[in-house]
Amino acid sequence: MENPFYITGIIPEPYFCDREKETAWMVQTLKNKAHILLTSPRRMGKTQLIRHVFEQPAIKDNCYTFYTDIYPTTSLHELVLFLSKEIYSVLVPKGKAALDKFLTAIRSLAGSFGYDPIASTPIFDVKLGDIRTPELTLEEIFNYLEHADKPCVFAIDEFQQIAYYPKKNVEATLRTHIQKMSNCMFIYAGSNRLILENMFNSSAQPFYNSAEQLYLDCISKDVYTGFAEEQFTKAGRTIAPEATSHTYDLFEGHTYYVHNVLHNAFAYIDSDKVIDIEDIDKTLSDILEEKGRTFASVMNQLNYQQKETLVAIAKEGKATSVTSVAFVKKHTLKSPSSVQYAIKTLLEKQLLTYHNEGRSKVYRVSDRFMEMWICRTY
Ligand SMILES: Nc1ncnc2c1ncn2[C@@H]1O[C@H](COP(=O)(O)OP(=O)(O)OP(=O)(O)O)[C@@H](O)[C@H]1O
Ligand SMILES: [Mg+2]
Incomplete structure (x- = not known):
């Protein structure tokens, strides 16, 4: 199939x-x-x-x-x-x-x-x-x-x-x-x-x-989960609605990541089983473990300041005021200027992205799987 x-x-x-x-x-x-x-x-x-x-x-x-x-x-x-x-x-x-x-x-x-x-x-x-x-x-x-x-x-x-x-x-x-x-x-x-x-x-x-x-924004939750459940049904399989909803929420509907988890759930979960939230979490863990090698080697190429800044932003999810004393203190970073310097490189390497909210910049780790992997690893 x-x-x-x-x-x-x-x-x-x-x-x-x-x-x-x-x-x-x-x-x-x-x-x-x-x-x-x-x-x-x-x-x-x-x-x-x-x-x-x-x-x-x-x-x-x-x-x-x-x-x-x-x-x-x-x-x-x-x-x-x-x-x-x-x-x-x-x-x-x-x-x-x-x-x-x-x-x-x-x-x-x-x-x-x-x-x-x-x-x-x-x-x-x-x-x-x-x-x-x-x-x-x-x-x-x-x-x-x-x-x-x-x-x-x-x-x-x-x-x-x-x-x-x-x-x-x-x-x-x-x-x-x-x-x-x-x-x-x-x-x-x-x-x-x-x-x-x-x-x-x-x-x-x-x-x-x-x-x-x-x-282009996310596909809306009801449309995406409806689509996903229908795909399983057409294949003669079942996924619990809580499980599709959970997958969507893990990534706030970010298409590729939601899709990748369901791809792997479809591929690796026993086809007779009703896929539940636990199966999704297990599937996600397996993905992070598999991708972990690549993420680890990316981390290896960063210097200490860049690494700790990336980890801080990953833990924050959406990080604002990253060069404030409060942010530096909260994540025990070196100094606002070292953070600023690190962010410049991390943006160039496309490990971070940002968007503007009013006058402030909101930073985030570009790859949602990497963000999760960092949070679990550090
Ligand atoms: N309409 C869709 N239906 C099903 N899957 C989709 C859809 N849109 C995106 N995807 C999933 O998300 C993945 C990424 O989509 P795509 O390559 O179009 O994104 P992109 O915005 O061009 O990304 P990038 O900025 O990295 O080029 C696809 O490979 C697919 O798994
Ligand atoms: Mg593209």
């Missing part, structure tokens, strides 16, 4: 939970020819939502859809490579004519294609070094999308990366092109809300006001 709780890869439609309102809104927004900025905390479900939107008939039957995750990129060269690779891979199943059309359009890379003699099609095996004029290639890519025979939707995931590129005009270059396009809508997604909202909400920035915004 297939495990209905997917924790990796693309979720097949029957196992995709809810997001009905968000999906309808995104489809409608794209139909209205507006771009979308999609943000959420990490592992809430942005990428899955984009994939789901692409599966909707209104999009699937009428548009070309593209998706690229630019997290690894650090320059316009790489961005251009990622965009063109994605277009190429979408066109491969459409055959020679479609491929030829694209490869002819990106003339600046013409000398860099290979050739597949059996299928008699060009192969896109462009290396980074082949991209000598990224601005020109970018223009050619956008030109191609603008003149495609169907509307295009291009999702660029982890879009905040652009802000880290050393060359500062990339945002402006992209925006100049995109502004002129009417056949291609973009979905910009990412979890670094601070950077993304600054890119789109401050009037000095090129992307200012250029996208409709959606902040």
Whole structure:
């Protein structure tokens, strides 16, 4: 029996939970020819939502859809490579004519294609070094999308990366092109809300006001638990409603973590047994034990101050006023300035995240499993 709780890869439609309102809104927004900025905390479900939107008939039957995750990129060269690779891979199943059309359009890379003699099609095996004029290639890519025979939707995931590129005009270059396009809508997604909202909400920035915004929150408790119980029932199994409710509450509904616990409960609890709260707690302990090795090695790479700061924040859950004397005292830390210093590194390493509540910053350990593991271990 297939495990209905997917924790990796693309979720097949029957196992995709809810997001009905968000999906309808995104489809409608794209139909209205507006771009979308999609943000959420990490592992809430942005990428899955984009994939789901692409599966909707209104999009699937009428548009070309593209998706690229630019997290690894650090320059316009790489961005251009990622965009063109994605277009190429979408066109491969459409055959020679479609491929030829694209490869002819990106003339600046013409000398860099290979050739597949059996299928008699060009192969896109462009290396980074082949991209000598990224601005020109970018223009050619956008030109191609603008003149495609169907509307295009291009999702660029982890879009905040652009802000880290050393060359500062990339945002402006992209925006100049995109502004002129009417056949291609973009979905910009990412979890670094601070950077993304600054890119789109401050009037000095090129992307200012250029996208409709959606902040993705948890799936509501009744919808998620209903979905989860139904998945067990369909598989001929039973989970006690208190157990699904308990799992949801452990992580305040944070999608990936709730889903991962139910995935493992489905996989490892005896299929004749009614799954109860104890089974869930046991499943969670096993997950933490298994992931503990990785967490331990992450902790090993931190210095003492960073470690004790991370532990203090984990124990606090949502930590405010972390550089106050009261916080330092409560957790017997060294000093407010050492905490401040440690937090900077922990944020850079993405072990911590924060959001603003009024004027104060609320810090939290990014990975909810790691937070729990730290609380149990230290
Ligand atoms: N609608 C959904 N139905 C079922 N499971 C979901 C859904 N959304 C998210 N998940 C679960 O949460 C996991 C994380 O989702 P996803 O990768 O889309 O999050 P994300 O917000 O893109 O995360 P990141 O910021 O790390 O890229 C999925 O692999 C899946 O296990
Ligand atoms: Mg993602």
